Amino acid sequence: MRPAAGGGSLMVGSPGPWDHPGDGCGQAMTGSGPGPALRLTRRRDGRWVAGVCRGLAAALGVPVAALRAVVAVLALGNLPAVALLYALAWAFLPPDPALDAGAGEGLEGGAAGPAGSGAAGFTIAGRPADVLDALGVLAVVAGAVLLLGQFTAWLPAQVVAPAVLASVGAGVAWGWGGRAAGPGAGTGRRERLRPLFVAIGISLVVLGGVATLAAVGDLSSIGRSAAGAAVLVAGALLLFGPWMARLARSLTDERRQRIRSEERSEMAAHLHDGVLQTLALIQKRAGDDKAVRSLARRQERELRSWLYGARGAGAGPTESNGEAGATTVATLLRHELDDVEDHYGVRLDAVLVGDAPLDDAGRALVAAGREAALNAARHAGVDTVDVYLEVEPDRLSLFVRDRGRGFDPAAVPPDRRGLRDSIVARLRRHGGTAEVRSAPGEGAEVELSVPRVPAPAEGRPR
């Protein structure tokens, strides 16, 4: 008899590995016993409607055409029941995550595997295994109801609905009541709550059964059946609500915890690679003023860029923006200044206003600025040099200022090529200017400026 075969195939689909086979309700469902582990998904490849039959067939290892035929015959016999079941399966079955590349194989393999080994494979498409437990119960009860429906000819949906809800209740009690919602979830509270879940589930099943029987016994008493269904809906909501909230919370908690621990380990790695190493070096070279200052300054810079900088994010403690990697005037300038600091142990306090994409004029400006900073570091005899870059719509200006010993610009001997060639000539090639203001004892300021090639868009990052 075909309907029976249909019910049978559904019952094979119920998962075997109940956690608590001793529970009283277990008896009502033992049609399946320790059957093969079932990996149910909706398969969207080759589907007709929502892929339920396709997924079932793949999971059970039966030809999809046969299964469809069975379902069709069942539908002829009892359309509301089949439609309801199909809709439920549609809602509950997760879509197959990856249809290509061996995912289908995994499905078939999992279906054939023994129940005990299915534990890992039991989580499908990110859903907890518990959903499958519930589905198993659902399938068993639904199968039974369908069988019953065939014997009593036309079973109305009012009867099927309470029964299905009862099965959902049982699933909740057994599956979700009995398992941790996630690896991070505390088990203590769950353990205490479990008897409650089981009790509620059992009462749901009993209620559903009573409602079903009452409806079957007296088909005209639709009202009573509806009341039964309402009770069950309320019960199911009671069960589902907290569970879903808890699941959501445990998932967020878990994610947050993971992010935090990742951050912490990144922080630890950074502190170890950078700060601790530098502190060790500083202790070793405590007598060397200049080396200590330069070490401390370099470490400060790295830590700063790592903590606050957009550029340091994720990058290691090493120079994250090499000269080759610089794409804007400001990043290139920073790189060059860092380099000068490292070599001369002078602090270059840079204030950068605006930024612009790097072009030849910008490159020339930065190169000239580097030369000016080098001069200040070498000759001014001070610890700190101020650098100021301003990007204006029509030009780039760079100022390098120190409060050092100063000099008379007119008295610079002609063989001092640094200033003349590297700074003045370089900028002149790009239509720019260089001006040096200094007097002995007054410090020095080099003002560098190049016109900007009219860019299509304003260069300031906003």
Place this chain on the structure above:
Amino acid sequence: MSEAAVRVFVVDDHPLVRSGVRSELEGRVEVVGTAGDVDEAVTAIAAARPDVVLVDVHMPGGGGAELIRRVLAAAGVEGAPPAPRFLALSVSDAAEDVISVIRAGARGYLTKTVSGAELAEAIGRVAAGDAVFSPRLAGFVLDAFAGALPARPVDPELDQLTARERDVLRLIARGYAYKEVARRLNLSIKTVETHVSSVLRKLQLSSRHELTRWATERRLV
């Protein structure tokens, strides 16, 4: 500064910094007390009545901005003694830190690398009611007030800098002291101070909506 020594209160959650600042200021100003967190500081400041509070930006219990708000709110009550003035002192150069503490009411912002002499000078300036702009703060302001005015400015006067203010800020950003700015622009120091105070007021009160967005986006070192 020359008359009675300025009374200074130091708030920082690092004991090392507190004692360091205290010893650096020795003989230049009078340090009347220190505190390590916001709650402690609010009570101690009310008792010690300092002229200037040096405040760290990052602290447990809400940070420098929160402390400034609470002390200013307490001073706003009728009959309360006048509020002290605040100078922020921090290792952080992050724009959002700077902007938030200035907008809370600090009259200046210095990084902890300043020398004792510079710090004492800045304290004197703040005590006199002027603003203290480090090169970096000047740079931030220039950057934040760059670009066109918003389409419908609430108060155009507050939402943009005058050409003169811009000149002054540029020189400060280049590392000029107020005195040097004055000489360079042929102004009196007083005028420079007036310009800077006016910029501070704009920074605190401007409704430029870009300001906050700019600060959070601009996480430059």
